Amino acid sequence: MTAMKTRTGVKTSAPSPLFSLPVLERFESDPGSVQRSVVGILGGMGPEATADFYLKLVRATPAARDQEHLRVLIWSDPTIPDRTEALLTHGADPTPALIAGARLLKKAGAGMLAVPCNTAHAFLKDVQAEVDIPVIHMIQETAEYVQQLSPSVQKVGLLSTTGTQKAGLYQSWLNRKGVTVITPDSARQDLVMDSIHAIKAGRSAAAVRPLFTEAALDLIGAGAQAIIGGCTEVPVGLSGNDIPVPFIDPAEILAAAVVRRVLGAK
Amino acid sequence: MTAMKTRTGVKTSAPSPLFSLPVLERFESDPGSVQRSVVGILGGMGPEATADFYLKLVRATPAARDQEHLRVLIWSDPTIPDRTEALLTHGADPTPALIAGARLLKKAGAGMLAVPCNTAHAFLKDVQAEVDIPVIHMIQETAEYVQQLSPSVQKVGLLSTTGTQKAGLYQSWLNRKGVTVITPDSARQDLVMDSIHAIKAGRSAAAVRPLFTEAALDLIGAGAQAIIGGCTEVPVGLSGNDIPVPFIDPAEILAAAVVRRVLGAK
Numbered sequence: 001m002t003a004m005k006t007r008t009g010v011k012t013s014a015p016s017p018l019f020s021l022p023v024l025e026r027f028e029s030d031p032g033s034v035q036r037s038v039v040g041i042l043g044g045m046g047p048e049a050t051a052d053f054y055l056k057l058v059r060a061t062p063a064a065r066d067q068e069h070l071r072v073l074i075w076s077d078p079t080i081p082d083r084t085e086a087l088l089t090h091g092a093d094p095t096p097a098l099i100a101g102a103r104l105l106k107k108a109g110a111g112m113l114a115v116p117c118n119t120a121h122a123f124l125k126d127v128q129a130e131v132d133i134p135v136i137h138m139i140q141e142t143a144e145y146v147q148q149l150s151p152s153v154q155k156v157g158l159l160s161t162t163g164t165q166k167a168g169l170y171q172s173w174l175n176r177k178g179v180t181v182i183t184p185d186s187a188r189q190d191l192v193m194d195s196i197h198a199i200k201a202g203r204s205a206a207a208v209r210p211l212f213t214e215a216a217l218d219l220i221g222a223g224a225q226a227i228i229g230g231c232t233e234v235p236v237g238l239s240g241n242d243i244p245v246p247f248i249d250p251a252e253i254l255a256a257a258v259v260r261r262v263l264g265a266k
Numbered sequence: 267m268t269a270m271k272t273r274t275g276v277k278t279s280a281p282s283p284l285f286s287l288p289v290l291e292r293f294e295s296d297p298g299s300v301q302r303s304v305v306g307i308l309g310g311m312g313p314e315a316t317a318d319f320y321l322k323l324v325r326a327t328p329a330a331r332d333q334e335h336l337r338v339l340i341w342s343d344p345t346i347p348d349r350t351e352a353l354l355t356h357g358a359d360p361t362p363a364l365i366a367g368a369r370l371l372k373k374a375g376a377g378m379l380a381v382p383c384n385t386a387h388a389f390l391k392d393v394q395a396e397v398d399i400p401v402i403h404m405i406q407e408t409a410e411y412v413q414q415l416s417p418s419v420q421k422v423g424l425l426s427t428t429g430t431q432k433a434g435l436y437q438s439w440l441n442r443k444g445v446t447v448i449t450p451d452s453a454r455q456d457l458v459m460d461s462i463h464a465i466k467a468g469r470s471a472a473a474v475r476p477l478f479t480e481a482a483l484d485l486i487g488a489g490a491q492a493i494i495g496g497c498t499e500v501p502v503g504l505s506g507n508d509i510p511v512p513f514i515d516p517a518e519i520l521a522a523a524v525v526r527r528v529l530g531a532k
Contacts, residue, residue, distance in 0.1 A: 046332040051321040054342070058313045064467045066312040069344035075374075076320070078335035108341075108374045201330045 036071070037262050040110025040133070042101045044076035045083065045117035046200045049232030049251070053116035056255040062263075070262055073110050075101045083119035084163030084193070095123045102131045112136060114258050116251050118160055118230050122167040136261065138254040142228065143173035145253050149246065153226050155180045156248070157219025159212060159238070160230035162193050170230055182222055184215050191215070199233040208237035216243045302337070303528050306376025306399070308367045310342035311349065311383035312466045315498030315517070319382035322521040328529075336528055339376050341367045349385035350429030350459070361389045368397045378402060380524050382517050384426055384496050388433040402527065404520040408494065409439035411519050415512065419492050421446045422514070423485025425478060425504070426496035428459050436496055448488055450481050457481070465499040478504040486511055 039057070043050030054074060063069045077097060085091030098120060102113055113135045115124060121139050128135045146153055158170050158181050171181045184192055192215050195208040212234060216227045226246040229235040240247035305323070309316030320340060329335045343363060351357030364386060368379055379401045381390060387405050394401045412419055424436050424447050437447045450458055458481050461474040478500060482493045492512040495501040506513035 044332065044335065044337070047324045047327075047335045047338070048321065051317055051324055054320065054340075055314065055317040058317055059468065061313075063344075065463070066310065066344040066346075066348070066466055069310065069313045071310070071345060072313070072340070072342040074320075074338070074340035074342065076338040076340065078329075078332040079337060080332075082332070104374060108370060197331070200332055202325065 037111030038109045039070050039072045039258055039262060040102075040105035040108075040113045041072060041074040041076075042098065042105060042113055042115045042120075042127075043074055043117070044078040045080055045115075045120055046233065047076055047078045048199070048202075048236065049116055050074065050076045052236060053114075053232065053251045053255065056249075056252050057114075057258060060252070060255040060259045062259075070259070073105055073108055075105050077101055080120075083117065083122065084161045087119070087122055087163040087167050093123075094120065095126050098123055098127045099130045102127050102135070106131050106133050112258070112261060114138070114254055116232050116254060118169065118232065118250060119163040119167070121169050122163065134261075136254060136257050138250050139169050139173050141253050141257045142230075142248065142250040143170070143177055143179070146174060146179055146226065146228075146248065147177045149226065153179060155182060155223045155225055157181075157216060157222070157224030157227045158183050158230045159192055159215055159219075159227060159234050161196055162189055164230055165189065170228060181228075182219055182224055184218060188215055188218060195237065196231055196233045199236050205237045209242065212238040213242045216247075220245055303377030304375045305336050305338045305524055305528060306368075306371035306374075306379045307338060307340040307342075308364065308371060308379055308381045308386075308393075309340055309383070310344040311346055311381075311386055312499065313342055313344045314465070314502065316340065316342045316382055318502060319380075319498065319517045319521065322515075322518050323380075323524060326518070326521040326525045328525075336525070339371055339374055341371050343367055346386075349383065349388065350427045353385070353388055353429040353433050359389075360386065361392050364389055364393045365396045368393050368401070372397050372399050378524070378527060380404070380520055382498050382520060384435065384498065384516060385429040385433070387435050388429065400527075402520060402523050404516050405435050405439050407519050407523045408496075408514065408516040409436070409443055409445075412440060412445055412492065412494075412514065413443045415492065419445060421448060421489050421491055423447075423482060423488070423490030423493045424449050424496045425458055425481055425485075425493060425500050427462055428455055430496055431455065436494060447494075448485055448490055450484060454481055454484065461503065462497050462499045465502050471503040474503040475508065479508045482509045482513075 061069050080097040081092035081094045083094055086093055105113060112133055124135055146156060156179055165183050174181050191211055195211050198208055226248055227243055228248045229238060232251050235249040327335050346363040347358035347360045349360055352359055371379060378399055390401055412422060422445055431449050440447050457477055461477050464474055492514055493509055494514045495504060496516060498517050501515040
């Protein structure tokens with residue numbers, strides 16, 4: 001986690017021009033039209049990961065009081081069809097629900113979107129095509145982050161859903177940056193997927209920590225110089241304290257990217 | 267916390283009629299018009315408390331997989347003027363911003379509203395008058411919960427903002443149920459308020475725990491048979507493990523009340 005703190009810990013003291021507007025003027029206009037963008041979070045995949053992501057966004061925001069935090073609109077729709085099932089077993093396509101959610105957020109005033117679900121990123125191209133506000137891409141942001149790690153990393157281990165693994169989301173973004181992605185073998189991956197489902201079913205972090213840790217250590221033994229917690233449920237049950245290499249939490253990277261975009265720090 | 271678990275832990279296995287609808291049919295209609303209500307959360311006061319409340323709502327929901335969780339729309343607007351300042355020092359009135367937020371949530375499909383901020387409840391009557399969807403009242407729900415505690419409670423201690431304390435929110439709801447509310451003296455209350463601000467500024471729970479604990483023990487020494495964490499920031503830094511009497515978290519009670527309403531269990 002040491003390396004990550006450097007980036008997510010970036011603080012800016014730039015004052016928001018919004019704060020000087022009178023309250024009524026702000027609320028008479030569409031929330032999306034004011035200078036500081038409203039952040040739209042398309043979530044619910046799963047709901048606990050969405051709450052966790054929002055907390056990460058709050059903690060990534062430089063603020064000394066409530067009024068300095070970002071305005072955020074969250075559409076948390078856990079009924080969106082399962083992403084992994086859609087990718088692997090011809091389950092219902094989540095795309096229409098994702099597009100409907102993105103449109104709802106845009107219409108309600110969101111100026112950009114974040115989708116705190118790795119597997120959903122397999123469907124994001126179609127979502128981005130349907131809304132004219134930027135969708136901040138968690139996997140792209142993570143690949144850029146990995147590329148900037150120092151000392152440099154040539155091989156990362158990925159703990160994710162089987163859907164994210166098979167869709168090759170991290171592989172395609174990281175390979176073009178010269179980074180190899182290794183993943184658990186099929187038997188171990190089934191156990192990782194079971195643990196992700198266990199978190200979604202409300203099991204405690206402690207219950208899945210040993211399995212996630214063992215899967216990570218396996219990948220480290222096979223040469224991984226960092227581990228990506230590539231499903232929003234993984235960082236619920238695994239942290240940098242559990243393993244001897246950097247643990248990369250894409251949700252934390254997405255939160256920092258959103259803050260940079262809104263505050264114009266980058 | 268033992269007593270609370272009984273109520274918040276109520277599980278229902280009633281299947282949602284929503285799950286049998288095809289995805290497209292659901293999304294072609296207004297989200298608010300389907301049988302299972304969309305929960306609107308009017309939050310941001312503060313933002314961390316809103317994330318915490320959403321997590322409590324997720325954990326209060328009986329669900330074995332993502333798709334069984336509630337659909338939730340959160341408008342988190344931390345720029346809403348400070349509620350305590352409005353009540354005590356003629357600060358800007360938060361009512362217009364609260365009404366605008368409630369209308370936004372209603373328009374986007376919310377079928378009911380929850381406001382996870384105790385002090386904001388001083389302004390909720392005007393908000394409820396402006397939207398024709400129910401606003402679940404956290405303080406009313408908490409008063410009903412306290413009345414049902416066994417063994418029965420005649421005197422509770424309140425740790426809250428100075429705004430909530432001076433507005434008499436808990437006092438008026440609890441007195442009519444025959445329960446007396448006691449609060450810290452003015453010097454101690456200033457320290458409680460400072461700790462609430464410290465949490466809002468991102469200080470850790472550990473930093474404020476000793477002060478919250480001491481304030482609670484004071485009230486227990488003065489006869490309080492239970493402690494109400496009557497500001498959403500208080501349960502961030504104080505738990506039932508810190509004190510020898512039941513610790514009542516109104517956000518947890520509100521979460522359980524929302525789940526009961528949506529699932530029709532009560």
